[in-house]
Amino acid sequence: MSKKTNPKAWILVIPVVILVAFNALIPLMTVVNYSVQETFGSNVFFWEGVKWFEQVLNSSRFHESFLRQLAFTGTVLVIEIPLGIVVALCMPKKGPWVSVCLVLMALPLLIPWNVVGAMWNIFALPDIGLLGHTVNAVGINYNFTQQPTAAWVTTIVMDVWHWTSLVVLLAYAGLCSIPDDYYQAAKIDGASAWSVFWRIQLPKMKNVLTIAVLLRFMDSFMIYTEPFVLTGGGPGNTTTFLSIDLVKIALGQFDLGPAAAMSLIYFFVVLLMCWVFYTLMMRNEEQ
Amino acid sequence: MAKITLQNLRHSYLPQPAAAGDYALKQIDAVWNDGGAYALLGPSGCGKTTLLNIISGLLIPSEGRVIFGHEDVTRKPTIDRHIAQVFQFPVVYDTMSVFDNLAFPLRNRNVAEDKVRSRVNAVAKMLDLEHCLQQRAAGRSADGKQKISLGRGLVREDVNVIMFDEPLTVIDPHLKWRLRSKLKELHQQLGRTMIYVTHDQTEALTFADHVVVMYDGTVVQVGTPVELFEQPAHTFVGHFIGSPGMNILPCELFGGASYFAGNRIQTACTRLPENGSNAVEIGIRPEFVQFDHDGFPVEIVKVDDLGHRQIVVVRHDGNTLKMIVAEGERIPSISPRISFLTEHTRLYKNSRVVD
Numbered sequence: 217m218s219k220k221t222n223p224k225a226w227i228l229v230i231p232v233v234i235l236v237a238f239n240a241l242i243p244l245m246t247v248v249n250y251s252v253q254e255t256f257g258s259n260v261f262f263w264e265g266v267k268w269f270e271q272v273l274n275s276s277r278f279h280e281s282f283l284r285q286l287a288f289t290g291t292v293l294v295i296e297i298p299l300g301i302v303v304a305l306c307m308p309k310k311g312p313w314v315s316v317c318l319v320l321m322a323l324p325l326l327i328p329w330n331v332v333g334a335m336w337n338i339f340a341l342p343d344i345g346l347l348g349h350t351v352n353a354v355g356i357n358y359n360f361t362q363q364p365t366a367a368w369v370t371t372i373v374m375d376v377w378h379w380t381s382l383v384v385l386l387a388y389a390g391l392c393s394i395p396d397d398y399y400q401a402a403k404i405d406g407a408s409a410w411s412v413f414w415r416i417q418l419p420k421m422k423n424v425l426t427i428a429v430l431l432r433f434m435d436s437f438m439i440y441t442e443p444f445v446l447t448g449g450g451p452g453n454t455t456t457f458l459s460i461d462l463v464k465i466a467l468g469q470f471d472l473g474p475a476a477a478m479s480l481i482y483f484f485v486v487l488l489m490c491w492v493f494y495t496l497m498m499r500n501e502e503q
Numbered sequence: 504m505a506k507i508t509l510q511n512l513r514h515s516y517l518p519q520p521a522a523a524g525d526y527a528l529k530q531i532d533a534v535w536n537d538g539g540a541y542a543l544l545g546p547s548g549c550g551k552t553t554l555l556n557i558i559s560g561l562l563i564p565s566e567g568r569v570i571f572g573h574e575d576v577t578r579k580p581t582i583d584r585h586i587a588q589v590f591q592f593p594v595v596y597d598t599m600s601v602f603d604n605l606a607f608p609l610r611n612r613n614v615a616e617d618k619v620r621s622r623v624n625a626v627a628k629m630l631d632l633e634h635c636l637q638q639r640a641a642g643r644s645a646d647g648k649q650k651i652s653l654g655r656g657l658v659r660e661d662v663n664v665i666m667f668d669e670p671l672t673v674i675d676p677h678l679k680w681r682l683r684s685k686l687k688e689l690h691q692q693l694g695r696t697m698i699y700v701t702h703d704q705t706e707a708l709t710f711a712d713h714v715v716v717m718y719d720g721t722v723v724q725v726g727t728p729v730e731l732f733e734q735p736a737h738t739f740v741g742h743f744i745g746s747p748g749m750n751i752l753p754c755e756l757f758g759g760a761s762y763f764a765g766n767r768i769q770t771a772c773t774r775l776p777e778n779g780s781n782a783v784e785i786g787i788r789p790e791f792v793q794f795d796h797d798g799f800p801v802e803i804v805k806v807d808d809l810g811h812r813q814i815v816v817v818r819h820d821g822n823t824l825k826m827i828v829a830e831g832e833r834i835p836s837i838s839p840r841i842s843f844l845t846e847h848t849r850l851y852k853n854s855r856v857v858d
Contacts, residue, residue, distance in 0.1 A: 400561050401594040403581045405655060406611035415596045415607075 250476035268477035278478065280453070281461040282485075288368075288457060289436045292375050296432055297425065299376070300383025305417070307388055318388075321381045329378075333445025336374040340446075360447065364454035367447050371455055374442060379432060386428045390421035426497045430490060437486055458482055505572030505663050507535040507558065507696070512567035514553055520565065527553045528564070529720035535664070535698065540690045542711030543700045546743070550720045551700045555666050558698070559588050571663055587656035587665045591672050593648035597641040601632060604640045605654045612659075626654045629689060646678045653682075657689065664696040671706065683709060704744050716740050732788075733847065738854045741786045747814060750792070750824040754785045754850065761785065761850060764820035766799040768843060772850035772857050784851045789814065791847040792826035794835055798842030806834060817841065 251269070254262040272278050307317045327335075342348040342359045351358040360366040394416065402412045440459040443449065449456035449464070456464070462482065466475035512531040520526055528550045535541055543551050556562040558569060560581035569577045576584050587608075596604050605623045614622075627633045630650045635643070640651055649670060656665050667686070671679045687710055690697050699710050707714050708728040716724045716731065716739070723737035724730075735741035741749030755762045757778045761770055763785055776783060801817040813828045817839070826841065828834060850857045 395592060397590040397592050398594050400556075400559075400588070401590060401652070401655075403561065404559060404586065404588045405608040406582045407607070408611070411611070415598060419597045 247476045250472045255472045268473040272478045285458045292436045296380045300380050301387050303384045304387035324378050324381050329441040333442040337446050340370050367455050383428045386424040390424035394420045508570040509533045510568045512564050514564045538694050540712045541698045542707035542714045544707040545717035549717045559586050560584050585661050585663050587662045589652050589656045589667045589670045591669045593652045595640040595648045595651050601640050602636040604651050626658045646674045666698045668700045736856045738851050747825045749786045749788050752785045754783045769845040770848040770850045782853050786849040787843045789825040789827040791844040795842035798840040
């Protein structure tokens, strides 16, 4: 059977093209427009070429927030993925506790992001917050509004609290899809618990874990609301991640050119990293 | 290498079984001799897999004992029982090569590496897996994967029994036949006890020397394929084995003789139950029903010509029965009469045969 192409079919795609154009392409092109021009009031523009890109790429401020972002995302992934797998392994496979566990796991995911930020802000305040007060009472000097390390730890713990559940739920779904036959065969083959994990559970979870890593990478790399509400990027600039920095440049300083250039660089970095992740994790599949 | 004895096995998946219906296995006593090829045959849900899992130690029975040789292993873990089991759906370790998959059960038991190599190569040769030993197991086809599962069952030398739980379900029909004859061949080569679970009578009858027929949580008959065909001990066996299955007809007893719808029927039964007993039935295989001028009259409902034989469906007094007639034999069109071969006509009381 030969495939026939019908050029008229393209007409049916037009509504989607228009929709995507309005909500994605046109705003993106505006950003591109800003990124290559100097903008003055009353819509006066001067062509600047790649000046803003050069400026952003050479600025130590961008380098610092980029490295901060990488450190944050890396730490979060290193903690959340293994922790999520461990929690999923500990969850019951059947019985009445399954739904209880699932609901408990889903709870943090249902809370709006700025509420999470606000919750942790109050929770961790050294004078009135339950956590902050307790930690200080134990004898550890902890004040996330003044100490960079404390601010980092609090931000990471908050993100782990908020998002590990996502990894747990995905890993749990992967575990549940493994037929009993595999476990029984492993028993008969005399496999140790470690081999069962390494040879059966982990390979079977690979696809969902790929998705988990991708989602957690993208979300944490673009994180804004929670650290903004919790620390506001401080103390100093110590928790100023890429998007917080971007908003400061665009809406604080109104440097639309550099902000637009930074947005595009940011966008391409996320795109590139996702592509690299995906190709690396899917490469084995094709072999 | 041991005789396997099952004593008074009962198993329920419920924590507090009360009624007989709560039991997946109602009462099993069986002996599996060393080196035999057994098939466990029965419809879905009759407890075949439960029984298999009890033998392999994946389940601990609610009551009764499992004895390997002279040793009671009822509560021993799987690893100490030295058994191999192949499951319905192929199980392969995706990240390992075919070689490592086959070597896995040996390496877990700390077998020396050169021994592992020779065993794996021997098994690969038996199953025609030699050409792909170094490839990844994940990329194999369904039957290739099932061969790997079989291979892992065969690779150990110290196993008491190899059990197959409907291993050919996912295999294409033309490969099914090949793998089945392969298994039979392997049994002859290795001389291990093998138990083959299936709901397919052809598979059971071609593989096994002894077929154990299960029905509703009990073993209804153990016998050679010929015994199951000629002397079904239970109406279920008669019905389940054979194509088409045995005709089961209502029977009345009086005056020391058996009657079907008022016609006196001679049976192979020598000790008739008392006159007027309830739940008595006559069983006759379609192969042993014949057209006979001296028989009782029937009405022909339909004739299915299968090419090599004809299946004739006839009716008498509201009861339909099937008979098999040789291809080319003339089917009487005017007032047909039939009779049963006496030595193959069985009498059943409460579904069990009366000798």
